[in-house]
Amino acid sequence: MLYQPKWSKAKKRLKSLVCEPLRSRVDFQVINYRKAHDQLGRAVITVDKQEKLSMCTITAERQEYYRKRKIRLESNNFDFEHVEINRDIQEQAHQQLKKEGIYGQYDFFTALELFFNSPIEVSLNSSDSLIKILCLLDRRVGKRTLRNMREAILEEREVVRYFYHLRCQAEKISVS
Structure with a gap:
């Protein structure tokens, strides 16, 4: 699924x-692999033209597969027919990955959508690291905040701490 709009x-x-x-130092790129089955990348x-956060769909999906397998082994639940259980296991695995900072391209798009459609005050209190990073770069977040x-x-x-220090450094705010 490509990002809409x-x-x-x-x-x-x-x-x-x-x-x-x-503004001139930070950039955002989306790289789609046309030959990938879902065309995500x-x-x-x-x-400063150096990758600081890469959200790769292939890596995230591979790690999610291993996480789901581990959850199934720990709970001794191999009922692949029960939709509700499968969704729950997938959600558990996905949340574990997000806590560890393993994101797919789709996580970036989801965070972007939430960020664009929420007041900055709400985004600042988000538990999602991607949304926090976007907030730390946002001009609406002032020096006092x-x-x-x-x-x-x-x-x-x-x-997240890296982007906080980057912003403070750019705004000449002492963080020590």
């Missing part, structure tokens, strides 16, 4: 929300 429009909107000091966030996040950011995953 067009990725070029979404990218333009996303880039317009990036704070001024980082990777979504990438780069800083960034300073107030100092303690809470210590509890976040390393990649």
Whole structure:
């Protein structure tokens, strides 16, 4: 499934929300593999033309398969006919991967949709690391808010902390 509406429009909107000091340094790319069965590929966030976060569908789906298998082994549940159980196992596996920072391109699109359609205050309180990263890059998040996040950011995953420090550095905010 390709992103709807067009990725070029979404990218333009996303880039317009990036704070001024980082606008020329941060970029977002979507790489689709036409020969892949679902035509999905990777979504990438780069800083100074270096990949800082890669969300590869193939990697995420492979890891999800192994997670589902592990969940089935631990629960000794191999009932593949029961739709509700299968969905629950898939959701458990998917949530585990998101907590570990293993994302597919579709996770990026989902986060983007939520980010675009929620007030910035709601997005800032999201438990989704991708949405938090988008917030940290967002010009609507001011210096006072960034300073107030100092303690809470210590509890976040390393990649979220990286984008927090990047934004603080760009805004000349001391984080020590």
